[in-house]
Amino acid sequence: MPVPWRSRRPPSRPAPVVVQVDADGGVYAQAVSVRQRVAAHLSGERLDRALAAGDPPESSVLLAWRAQELTATSTRQVLASSVRRILHAAAEPPPRWHAYGPVARWDHIGAVRRELEQLVVQLLAPAPVSARGVAQVRLLLTDGTGPLYRPRSGSQLRRSVLAAVAALEPSTTWPG
8 A cells, every 4th residue: 555645755854053152141042944045045145244243152043053064073174165265376376357357366365375274274173163153264255355365465465364364263252
């Protein structure tokens, strides 16, 4: 006798959970709906900017979910790989313009090579990292108007990389 189609569905998994802080400072777990996860994905850059600026992840469900995505080992490995590719490419810089637009300022990268290598080490460390630092790294790599791509931004690139290195250290006071 055939099994009805409903019984062949895989069992549903519980919704993922993030940590939230209420107005009184109480900590509680909040389930993240599919709609919220999609909204966080679609608002990734805005949320990354908020996290990079220091907004606490526990202040909203979307920020908390985005912080979990950013601090995941797989995301950190992808970002570290991107920084490694930039360091490798800076050793033999390609033309200033690629078919898809501007490429990184290779002359600036050579000047901050040690700091970028430290960024890779921290991203790949097994220890926890702060969402703020990972968001800063992601914005550094993806913002085409940022110091990695702008001419005459060598000192700004150094400051941005050093800020990301410092921000990757997890906070000793939580929440806040």
